[in-house]
Amino acid sequence: MDYFLGLIINGIVVGSIYSMVALGLVLIYKATEVVNFAQGELLMIGAYICLEIIQVTGMPFLVSFLMTMGFMVILALAIERLVLRRMMGAPALAVIMVTIGIGIVLRAVVLGVWGATSIPFPEVFPRQGIDLGVVTVSQLYLWSFILSLAFMAMFGAFFKFTRVGLVMRATASSRKAAESMGVPLTKIFAIAWIISAVVSGVGGVLTGNIAGLSPELSFYGVKVFPAVILGGLDSIVGATISGVIIGVLENLGGGYLKDLTGLHGLGPVAPFFILVAILWVRPTGLFGRKNIEKL
Amino acid sequence: MLADRFDRIGAVALIACLAVVSQFMGDYHLALLTQITVFALSAMGLNMLLGNTGMISIAHAAFMGVGAFSSAYLIQNLGLPALPAILLAGLITSVVGMVFGLPSLRLKGVYLAMASFAAQIILYWAFEQSRWLTGGQDGRFAQRPVMLGISFMDSHRFYLLALAFAVLGAVANLNIERSRLGRAFNAVRDRSQAAEMMGVNVFRTKIASFGLATFYAGVAGALFGQYLEFVAIQAFSLSVSIQFLALVIIGGLGSLAGSVLGAAFIVLVPEILDTIILMFSHNTGEMAPIRLGVFGLIVVVFLLFEPQGLARAWNRTRQWALNHTGKGSQTRS
Numbered sequence: 001m002d003y004f005l006g007l008i009i010n011g012i013v014v015g016s017i018y019s020m021v022a023l024g025l026v027l028i029y030k031a032t033e034v035v036n037f038a039q040g041e042l043l044m045i046g047a048y049i050c051l052e053i054i055q056v057t058g059m060p061f062l063v064s065f066l067m068t069m070g071f072m073v074i075l076a077l078a079i080e081r082l083v084l085r086r087m088m089g090a091p092a093l094a095v096i097m098v099t100i101g102i103g104i105v106l107r108a109v110v111l112g113v114w115g116a117t118s119i120p121f122p123e124v125f126p127r128q129g130i131d132l133g134v135v136t137v138s139q140l141y142l143w144s145f146i147l148s149l150a151f152m153a154m155f156g157a158f159f160k161f162t163r164v165g166l167v168m169r170a171t172a173s174s175r176k177a178a179e180s181m182g183v184p185l186t187k188i189f190a191i192a193w194i195i196s197a198v199v200s201g202v203g204g205v206l207t208g209n210i211a212g213l214s215p216e217l218s219f220y221g222v223k224v225f226p227a228v229i230l231g232g233l234d235s236i237v238g239a240t241i242s243g244v245i246i247g248v249l250e251n252l253g254g255g256y257l258k259d260l261t262g263l264h265g266l267g268p269v270a271p272f273f274i275l276v277a278i279l280w281v282r283p284t285g286l287f288g289r290k291n292i293e294k295l
Numbered sequence: 296m297l298a299d300r301f302d303r304i305g306a307v308a309l310i311a312c313l314a315v316v317s318q319f320m321g322d323y324h325l326a327l328l329t330q331i332t333v334f335a336l337s338a339m340g341l342n343m344l345l346g347n348t349g350m351i352s353i354a355h356a357a358f359m360g361v362g363a364f365s366s367a368y369l370i371q372n373l374g375l376p377a378l379p380a381i382l383l384a385g386l387i388t389s390v391v392g393m394v395f396g397l398p399s400l401r402l403k404g405v406y407l408a409m410a411s412f413a414a415q416i417i418l419y420w421a422f423e424q425s426r427w428l429t430g431g432q433d434g435r436f437a438q439r440p441v442m443l444g445i446s447f448m449d450s451h452r453f454y455l456l457a458l459a460f461a462v463l464g465a466v467a468n469l470n471i472e473r474s475r476l477g478r479a480f481n482a483v484r485d486r487s488q489a490a491e492m493m494g495v496n497v498f499r500t501k502i503a504s505f506g507l508a509t510f511y512a513g514v515a516g517a518l519f520g521q522y523l524e525f526v527a528i529q530a531f532s533l534s535v536s537i538q539f540l541a542l543v544i545i546g547g548l549g550s551l552a553g554s555v556l557g558a559a560f561i562v563l564v565p566e567i568l569d570t571i572i573l574m575f576s577h578n579t580g581e582m583a584p585i586r587l588g589v590f591g592l593i594v595v596v597f598l599l600f601e602p603q604g605l606a607r608a609w610n611r612t613r614q615w616a617l618n619h620t621g622k623g624s625q626t627r628s
Contacts, residue, residue, distance in 0.1 A: 086599055092405060104590060112585065225409050229406075265424075272413040276417070
């Protein structure tokens with residue numbers, strides 16, 4: 001039973017990070033109709049930058065964390081301004097490929113600067129367990145969970161209560177209508193990229209804390225794809241919920257399917273089986289709009 | 296492409312030239328040439344899917360892996376002769392490709408990209424699990440074939456075999472493009488609803504495109520494994536699939552010349568880079584990241600500034616040359 005609960009909790013924590021990064025992906029898609037295939041690499045570079053700031057400046061984690069966010073903002077602006085803005089209106093294939101290209105460059109930077117070996121993240125949150133009555137949860141996990149929830153709540157409030165948030169929602173629901181009402185599209189696109197890069201950065205720092213730093217981190221970002229497809233590529237609510245679902249399923253899969261099927265490493269691959277199954281059965285996902293992507 | 300006599304004579308001359316020159320090449324250059332040839336064959340398939348039918352696949356390397364492993368299995372474990380084994384490996388790959396292509400009826404663009412992305416990850420994982428087929432992380436050996444009584448054990452001979460397959464693939468590619476199916480590919484890419492109204496079976500066309508693309512991948516994969524005499528699953532990873540996508544885009548979408556030029560580009564640029572890096576530094580550890588970074592930049596720059604790829608750049612140069620020799624007025628690009 002403890003094993004089961006442990007898997008569930010692990011899944012919810014990792015899942016909440018997926019949810020947060022998935023939010024970034026869906027946001028960019030809704031605002032700009034671009035699916036960012038460099039999301040995993042953005043996550044990875046966020047983690048490495050944070051580590052570098054901590055090690056070089058010796059500043060406390062919180063300050064380094066904020067500086068990392070600042071870096072992510074600049075990076076997002078650079079990507080949007082230098083590349084994506086010029087690709088507006090290009091065919092989907094070209095846009096997908098260009099984000100893949102950006103991802104490759106980011107990966108090369110990480111490999112060149114920090115190498116391919118795995119680096120442990122300096123302990124920020126103790127791994128010691130806290131007794132929550134029913135189960136004991138590592139403080140690291142608890143903090144990761146709280147932080148991702150806090151970030152999601154922040155963005156939720158931003159969309160709900162600020163003017164920019166309102167304009168972004170308008171753009172997402174109809175780009176043409178928003179443009180004709182005088183919404184400066186390029187600015188909205190830039191903001192979408194900033195938010196997406198920042199949540200990826202946060203996700204990177206948190207997963208880096210949990211799993212250590214290595215170029216493999218980008219694979220965590222990639223697992224956001226099954227989450228957004230399950231939730232519906234254009235649904236923010238869907239992304240939030242499915243991130244957790246994917247996290248839990250992945251952990252349960254890793255924990256039990258090995259004994260059941262005798263196959264190794266099924267956990268990390270399980271979300272992609274789900275992805276294919278969803279695309280077969282219901283490509284709009286659980287919460288997506290019905291009228292998308294036909295023929 | 297190959298629309299006029301000029302092109303046709305040029306192509307025949309190029310093939311003859313390659314066949315002769317390759318026999319006098321040193322091992323290093325021959326290795327590069329063989330790799331370009333096999334990659335070009337594989338890229339023709341992907342280009343038909345991507346360029347002609349407008350469907351993306353981020354799993355081309357995984358499909359090559361299916362071909363490489365199944366041909367090795369058919370030859371070594373089941374004792375099939377090489378030629379039928381290679382063709383059968385192509386068919387097996389084709390079936391696997393069509394299975395993963397099935398959702399494509401309802402999907403396009405980013406959804407299809409994600410479906411094939413998942414296919415890449417699932418297939419790679421399946422390679423890791425199937426030790427009986429792939430040897431797992433250790434990989435497995437593959438033999439160079441004896442075909443129609445001729446042994447292709449020798450690298451120089453093997454190149455001729457690869458070239459023959461690539462030429463057959465290219466001829467088939469051109470003929471398919473001119474056939475009803477080829478035109479259906481383009482119709483589906485440009486306006487699938489209109490195509491359907493004109494009596495094109497969109498679903499069947501898409502599946503056929505997947506089947507063809509993966510057949511090319513399977514045959515090329517089989518040849519690739521035999522050429523290396525060793526098949527390792529790492530050769531069919533996600534990053535190789537991305538390389539193939541980049542190859543087709545850099546070369547030129549929907550163009551046979553693009554597949555060939557792209558293959559040459561993707562094989563030669565890292566080699567040239569290595570030479571340049573070695574001139575400035577003897578730290579070979581720096582090579583991989585620099586290679587990777589330059590590769591990523593090239594992809595981005597091509598998409599921004601020359602989205603039609605090398606094929607168009609080549610056509611422009613050719614047109615210019617023809618115009619200046621007074622022959623070009625009636626040629627089309």
